[in-house]
Amino acid sequence: MLDHDNLARCALRRSEAPVAKRTTSPFLQFIAINSVGKTFAARTGSSISVLDCVDLTIAENEFVSFVGRSGCGKTTLLNIIAGLEDATQGQITIAGRPVTGPGQGQGVVFQQHALFPWLTAVDNVAFGFRKSGLNKTDRRQKAMDLLTLVGLEAAASKYPREMSGGMQQRVSIARALALDPQILLMDEPFGALDELTRIELQHELLRIWEAQRKTVVFVTHSINEALMLSDRIVLLAPNPGRIKRVFDVDLPRPRSRTEPRFNALYEEIWDELST
Amino acid sequence: MLDHDNLARCALRRSEAPVAKRTTSPFLQFIAINSVGKTFAARTGSSISVLDCVDLTIAENEFVSFVGRSGCGKTTLLNIIAGLEDATQGQITIAGRPVTGPGQGQGVVFQQHALFPWLTAVDNVAFGFRKSGLNKTDRRQKAMDLLTLVGLEAAASKYPREMSGGMQQRVSIARALALDPQILLMDEPFGALDELTRIELQHELLRIWEAQRKTVVFVTHSINEALMLSDRIVLLAPNPGRIKRVFDVDLPRPRSRTEPRFNALYEEIWDELST
Amino acid sequence: QAVETDTLNISIGPDLPFLVHIVAKEKGFFAEAGFKNVEFKTFASGNLAGEALLADQIQLWTPGNLPPVSMAHNGVPVVVLGTNAVSHGLEKIVVRADAGVENPEDLYKTKLGLLVSSTSGALLTNLAKHYGLDATKIQTVNLAPPEAMAAMANNEVQGIIFWEPFPYRAVKEQAAKIVHTGTKSFFAKNNGEDVPVSNNRTVWVASQDWVKANPNAANALVKSLLKAQAYVADPAHKDEVLKIYSDVQKQPIEMNQALIDNYIFTPKVDQAYVDDMAAIADYLQATNRIQGEKKDILTYTYTEPMKAFDPALVQIEGQWKP
Amino acid sequence: MSEILKTLRSNDLALGLIGAVAAVGVWEICARTGVVDPTLFPSPSLAISAAAQRLTAETLADNLMWSLFRVFSGFILGALAGAAIGIAAGWYRGFGTIVRPLIELLRPIPPLAWIPLAIIWFGLGEPSKLFIIFLGAFFPVVTAAYQGMRSIDPVLLRAAQTLGLDGLPLLLWVAVPATAPDLATGVRIGWGLSFGVLVAAELIAADRGLGYMIINERNTGGSVGVIIVGILLIGALNLLTDAAIGAAIKRWVGRWHGA
Amino acid sequence: MMRRFPQIAPPLIALAILLVAWELGVRYGFLKPYQFPPVSRIASGFVELSTIGFPTGVSIWSHTLTTLVRVLLGYVGALALAIPLGVVIGSFQVLDKLTAPLVVFCRSVATLSLLPLVIVWFGAGELTKVFLIGYGCFWVMLSNVIAGVRYVDPVLVRAARTFGLHGGELFRRVVLPAALPRIFAGARMALGVGFMVIVGAEMIGTIEGLGALIMEARTFYRSEITIIGMLIIGVIGFAISAGLTALERLLLPWAGNLDAVRR
Numbered sequence A, B: 001m002l003d004h005d006n007l008a009r010c011a012l013r014r015s016e017a018p019v020a021k022r023t024t025s026p027f028l029q030f031i032a033i034n035s036v037g038k039t040f041a042a043r044t045g046s047s048i049s050v051l052d053c054v055d056l057t058i059a060e061n062e063f064v065s066f067v068g069r070s071g072c073g074k075t076t077l078l079n080i081i082a083g084l085e086d087a088t089q090g091q092i093t094i095a096g097r098p099v100t101g102p103g104q105g106q107g108v109v110f111q112q113h114a115l116f117p118w119l120t121a122v123d124n125v126a127f128g129f130r131k132s133g134l135n136k137t138d139r140r141q142k143a144m145d146l147l148t149l150v151g152l153e154a155a156a157s158k159y160p161r162e163m164s165g166g167m168q169q170r171v172s173i174a175r176a177l178a179l180d181p182q183i184l185l186m187d188e189p190f191g192a193l194d195e196l197t198r199i200e201l202q203h204e205l206l207r208i209w210e211a212q213r214k215t216v217v218f219v220t221h222s223i224n225e226a227l228m229l230s231d232r233i234v235l236l237a238p239n240p241g242r243i244k245r246v247f248d249v250d251l252p253r254p255r256s257r258t259e260p261r262f263n264a265l266y267e268e269i270w271d272e273l274s275t
Numbered sequence C: 001q002a003v004e005t006d007t008l009n010i011s012i013g014p015d016l017p018f019l020v021h022i023v024a025k026e027k028g029f030f031a032e033a034g035f036k037n038v039e040f041k042t043f044a045s046g047n048l049a050g051e052a053l054l055a056d057q058i059q060l061w062t063p064g065n066l067p068p069v070s071m072a073h074n075g076v077p078v079v080v081l082g083t084n085a086v087s088h089g090l091e092k093i094v095v096r097a098d099a100g101v102e103n104p105e106d107l108y109k110t111k112l113g114l115l116v117s118s119t120s121g122a123l124l125t126n127l128a129k130h131y132g133l134d135a136t137k138i139q140t141v142n143l144a145p146p147e148a149m150a151a152m153a154n155n156e157v158q159g160i161i162f163w164e165p166f167p168y169r170a171v172k173e174q175a176a177k178i179v180h181t182g183t184k185s186f187f188a189k190n191n192g193e194d195v196p197v198s199n200n201r202t203v204w205v206a207s208q209d210w211v212k213a214n215p216n217a218a219n220a221l222v223k224s225l226l227k228a229q230a231y232v233a234d235p236a237h238k239d240e241v242l243k244i245y246s247d248v249q250k251q252p253i254e255m256n257q258a259l260i261d262n263y264i265f266t267p268k269v270d271q272a273y274v275d276d277m278a279a280i281a282d283y284l285q286a287t288n289r290i291q292g293e294k295k296d297i298l299t300y301t302y303t304e305p306m307k308a309f310d311p312a313l314v315q316i317e318g319q320w321k322p
Numbered sequence D: 001m002s003e004i005l006k007t008l009r010s011n012d013l014a015l016g017l018i019g020a021v022a023a024v025g026v027w028e029i030c031a032r033t034g035v036v037d038p039t040l041f042p043s044p045s046l047a048i049s050a051a052a053q054r055l056t057a058e059t060l061a062d063n064l065m066w067s068l069f070r071v072f073s074g075f076i077l078g079a080l081a082g083a084a085i086g087i088a089a090g091w092y093r094g095f096g097t098i099v100r101p102l103i104e105l106l107r108p109i110p111p112l113a114w115i116p117l118a119i120i121w122f123g124l125g126e127p128s129k130l131f132i133i134f135l136g137a138f139f140p141v142v143t144a145a146y147q148g149m150r151s152i153d154p155v156l157l158r159a160a161q162t163l164g165l166d167g168l169p170l171l172l173w174v175a176v177p178a179t180a181p182d183l184a185t186g187v188r189i190g191w192g193l194s195f196g197v198l199v200a201a202e203l204i205a206a207d208r209g210l211g212y213m214i215i216n217e218r219n220t221g222g223s224v225g226v227i228i229v230g231i232l233l234i235g236a237l238n239l240l241t242d243a244a245i246g247a248a249i250k251r252w253v254g255r256w257h258g259a
Numbered sequence E: 001m002m003r004r005f006p007q008i009a010p011p012l013i014a015l016a017i018l019l020v021a022w023e024l025g026v027r028y029g030f031l032k033p034y035q036f037p038p039v040s041r042i043a044s045g046f047v048e049l050s051t052i053g054f055p056t057g058v059s060i061w062s063h064t065l066t067t068l069v070r071v072l073l074g075y076v077g078a079l080a081l082a083i084p085l086g087v088v089i090g091s092f093q094v095l096d097k098l099t100a101p102l103v104v105f106c107r108s109v110a111t112l113s114l115l116p117l118v119i120v121w122f123g124a125g126e127l128t129k130v131f132l133i134g135y136g137c138f139w140v141m142l143s144n145v146i147a148g149v150r151y152v153d154p155v156l157v158r159a160a161r162t163f164g165l166h167g168g169e170l171f172r173r174v175v176l177p178a179a180l181p182r183i184f185a186g187a188r189m190a191l192g193v194g195f196m197v198i199v200g201a202e203m204i205g206t207i208e209g210l211g212a213l214i215m216e217a218r219t220f221y222r223s224e225i226t227i228i229g230m231l232i233i234g235v236i237g238f239a240i241s242a243g244l245t246a247l248e249r250l251l252l253p254w255a256g257n258l259d260a261v262r263r
């Protein structure tokens, strides 16, 4: 899928409007997004360019957030990284190997309603072990371990509809972890939760990320959330979706929203977003 | 509905666990919530106490927010003020007159999906003028004015399903304003919106509130949102729903989330909420 | 010659033409011919029996002469093996006593219930032609017998054209009167005159495929039927066969005694046979129920077995050969 | 008293029973007092006693069992074929574009119209009867299965893909269970329609069954009472079995689906 | 036009292949012509039906027209009764609960089994046919109207109440429009049922109508005419349901689809 015209065009684009970008040594190029573009065929027969010339590298163990207005292509980009959609231009590699489909070490946590409603919590998680070659009892055992990790051992035999939104999202995370993925891709995972639950889950996510040292790509609407969690924040702009700016969040964890640097960054991102 | 046993019980309750409460002169008692309680009959034949001994007075032109965990009774309390549900104990008066049903000067903005899907934006707003005695052209004219106020004059002839969530919420606000209510009751009106739209609508709401000097009762799960908007924040606690504490937000508007006082209040509310 | 199969399924109905079949079984004529397992099947309607023949679920069907004619013309491979009974007198026009039908012209004032797609339709056409009436001006309603009887009781129709036992029942239950039969007029102006307007006869029908596959069995079948028919036709046996029949069918013997004279049990393939069949074909063609050119009746009549039994019975030879 | 009323109001079943009993009562009274002509429309008690005279309990039970057997077998075939074709049409786009117009064209054709062809194709035995009932069950199920497939939340499929499923396992383990609620609705409608076409099916050379009983009574000019009892029995059978299926579906799908 | 072509093409091609295979199957004797009348015979049968008629003088158009008139009469009658009645039952929860099993029962009664009764009640004329068709339509429509009125989103009712609407006005301005999509869906289902009933209804007292045509063709072993009758019913049903969908879009531009309103 290496298309030299596209590469050249994107290189030109970059030189015209340089984006603050961390210079990355090859070691840090765990996920490499090279001049990725995506067009959809529209109903009218024409086509819509949803992503254009997206270039980004993400290091191993890094926690990166995508923020941007609704419709700017965050989900699309995440899906392309997940291998759920194909890029129409450019290419993504993970650890040097091009992404050709899902299941290459990317675990995905969706916004909501992505649990299988006909399976109990533990069976949803055990579903993630399908390809592991384990037998059924082992799968369930390991699923229970993951549920314990997210603090839900007591709700193992509940169906999704019997759980609150926060509990459902914990199960989703546990299910994604079942794949033992190198990369955790999360699409607005806490968007539908109330603030309290959301903050609890943010803490939990950070704990898991620190303990298991995954690479996390996180999509959110909330600048606050991105600032609380990530190493870097990628701001996308719409029409066509592209990277507008990348912010380094050089704050020690645990972070507090009262730190001046936190607030300065917030204002900076907000200004960039609303112009 | 003045039940002396209930009043005595609630007075005792107050004396046991005093709540930080603004001492209110009679002038400030525009909305008076007196020892209000609500029980629902449960399926099993027993009954659930959802609200108990809620006492609160709200002054004219005041902007009050209710915050609290999901299920603590915010919606129920708002519905009782709106006259959509009856309190099982206690009483609410507006400008001295007991609330007996909807349409006594309370305009309500619901969380979502409350627009009439068979009416266009302008007709939805014009619906609010039903009882005004205006003729049809005048109603539409005034509805257009309100749509202009919320910045939607261009979408006047769209049906709800053709509008984004943010646009729908603006129409809802315009429709509630059409009643020219003294009181605007809003139940998590921005809950389903993305952060950017949400912040835009918050600004718009403040602008309208300041221009038209309504009394606003606002339900939200976001402490941030409550802090950005309100004069007072009422924190409700569950089982049974009751007022845990009332916070005065003595910050000048426009507010900034970077002010230390803002953050101090945030932490204070957060601590109270999570214990 | 040995028969290819010793099993026969034969459709029968509740009326007297099946005297032949029941007698053949009860008197052992089928068994003599080598059919050890003979089973009678009854069907709710003639259509079903015809469809059963096509589906090879019965080997012998004994309908009125209309279905085989329309089948043959519409490409369904059936063959007629002979006449079971000539029943010209069986069909009758019955009207309400208060309908004021005295003469043929009075039929214009009535509405008649009948099965348009049966020989009754043909009878009405013949009748109209004979008396110089315009058949298209006589109002008819397409009704099955039970509904037609009810409709006449309600005066929704003033008359019916059906075969026995319905006229018998109508006369008994509704005090209706017979104004014409397939053979005789009871109109005021020619009361008692013989007027042949019916072409109704019941015939033995088999599927061509079955006859081709079982020529010996077909022969044997015709032989046993002819034996039974001759037995039935013999006046000396009248009481015996009526008793056999009524017992098997669990019917009141008096009714059958009253009706038996409507039937003539003769197998002959002669000019009368050809004329009756042709008249039906004409009627069907005139109403576009059959497609294309009229077919010669003899092309779907198989007379060899009958000729082998008694050459005198076959005056005109059928052309169909297995 | 008010307590009784209160429990009644919350109990759908009891209220429904009261409604049904009241309707039968009104009918009985109308027939008794001559508001409707009892010979045309006999009262329920009269109908039942007339039927009792003409039918032994044994015949009735025999008719009932045969009808139930036919409905059940025809329905199973129709539901299985409907589910399979509907699911395949929803999943494999090409197959869907080919079969859907065909199904839509055949759907409005009344089951009775199929009888001539059913007999020619399947003969007069049970297969042709089952075919007619098959049609009754097939169309609702095939539509429900197709609609269900088309409205699967894509996020479920994506979630499964990220967990390494694709192809047939994805269809079987994710798409099919996700369709189950829609399928369940279709199955119930199909079950009801199977009873609806029972009478038509038993027009085909049947010699027992409730539908046969009704039609035979008409053909032989028998008693209106028997016909009414037949109708009531089919309806009651339908109502009871539908309630049972509903309860079974609720136990299975309702556990996770809520509805 | 060009864009739509590929959508229509595959089913058309598939159909063409099927028809050719069928024709050849009959020509080469794999299929019996009276079991599977070949396409050519169906086509010539159609020409014959539209010129001479079957039986003579009753052309396919008058069969179709007769049936359409009967279906429409029964259908409109059923709608005219079911809508007001359903609105009343749906408005009172107790009424709904009282009548629920009764409605399910009556809906499940096969129209064909009513045939013997209805003949006794109304005779063998047009009324019987229209009644049978109407009966089938009525109960389906009734259940849908009841459901439509009962399951109006309570948020909408609340919203309307905050504007001071109650009683009849609330009903007229909010409950009814909100119930319309369901009512429309019911009307569409009812029409389908109306078509399902026509053969049964036309089994008695007539030789005109598509149902009668099919039964008549059966008597004379004209399986190609049976098939033509079936196909015409299929095409009409298909066309009418497409027409109703278009009408619904026109009349209820806000609805989008039922799912958008139902929650």
Ligand SMILES: Nc1ncnc2c1ncn2[C@@H]1O[C@H](COP(=O)(O)OP(=O)(O)OP(=O)(O)O)[C@@H](O)[C@H]1O
Binding pocket: A040, A041, A042, A048, A050, A068, A069, A070, A071, A072, A073, A074, A075, A076, A077
């Ligand atoms: N299958 C598709 N066909 C055509 N356009 C599409 C398709 N999927 C997405 N789009 C368009 O692509 C754009 C980006 O969509 P995407 O879902 O990636 O946005 P997003 O940033 O995730 O938005 P949100 O924050 O609302 O989730 C949108 O304008 C959307 O309308």
Ligand SMILES: Nc1ncnc2c1ncn2[C@@H]1O[C@H](COP(=O)(O)OP(=O)(O)OP(=O)(O)O)[C@@H](O)[C@H]1O
Binding pocket: B040, B041, B042, B048, B050, B068, B069, B070, B071, B072, B073, B074, B075, B076, B077, B221
């Ligand atoms: N009709 C009802 N019958 C019984 N219980 C009810 C009813 N309505 C609400 N409740 C219960 O009352 C409690 C308060 O509900 P309410 O909707 O007021 O909460 P809330 O604070 O608005 O929650 P959320 O933030 O989730 O909207 C909940 O526990 C709920 O289950």
Ligand SMILES: [Mg+2]
Binding pocket: A074, A075, A076
């Ligand atoms: Mg998205």
Ligand SMILES: [Mg+2]
Binding pocket: B074, B075, B076, B187
């Ligand atoms: Mg709420």
